Amino acid sequence: MKKIAIGIASVLCLMLTPQMNAQTEKDSGLNFSKLDASPMDLALYRDKEDAPIARVIYSRPQKREREVFGKLVPYGKVWRTGANETTELTLYRNMKVGDKVIQAGTYSLFTIPNEKEWTIILNSSTNTWGAYEYTDVKDEVRITVPVRQAPNTIEALSMAFEEAPGGANLLIGWDNSYVKVPFKNAK
Template sequence: MKKLMLFVVLAVCTLGAFTVSAQTTDKSKRPSPPDTVKATTQNGVAIEVAYSQPALKGRAIGTEIAPYGKVWRTGANEATTISFSKNVTLGGKALPAGKYSLYSIPGEKEWVIIINKIAMQSGMEYKEAEDALRVTVKTEKTSPSVERLKFMIDPSGKISFVWGEKMVSFVVK
């Protein structure tokens, strides 16, 4: 009888562990769900951006979330990744084909786009020494406000993200 009870307890614990594990690995259930955008440019460069979509939830960009003047992971959860199938230029600076992480430094009128050599990392592990390049771009105002961060890739090579009333874009050639 003791063996049967022990077996039942172990079975219930094991099933519970699998259930918890399955729930925690389902990233779509996160408060900032994952998204991926892919496109091939007119120049034949396949681009992919994988990120998590934070929501504003009444917070202000620049003060309460994505603070101005500080490095931000340009998304939520793990670092946002960006990949290029061919060598490209961004802001006139050469960038070899490959997978990178994408960070930024938000500003009221300009944002610094940072392409970092370490692709797969926590969004909190940024190391400036590993930057492949940085480019400063102007922001645009959007209307209406966008609650969740959203990336877009145009066939021309223009990569944009919108969030709140801000749109940030940079061109890959």
């Protein structure tokens, strides 16, 4: 009988612990926000010696059965390339983008999506929300890259680096398409 009573007491404690913890957080005055619908993420590219070369920090909106490009993200308009804060790219060394050498530093990454190509923009204005404060006066470089068909639907906006001859490509993919943004080592 004693074992049964201990077992029942243990089960009750396990059942009440989450409610007690939630009540304790509420009573302590902690006001943690809910999980963001477009959580922040980052992609980092390192060289063979494990030194950082480039990092991108962005928020990941979800497709959620919506038509993304041309509708949710209009064609021909400047986009923050994600959600919430403007996407930021940090270069840890000078890199060549298109025909221009971009100095090591942090830049906003804007894009202008179109059906067959995207304009990629590195802009010197940082710590901004969305594309509301965007001005082309602060553009460091603009290049155009082709849109590619993704082999599978990409549910959340995703970014990753891949090694490429003489540098790396930043892959930006969402829905049924992606682009490759080439970064070459500056000599």
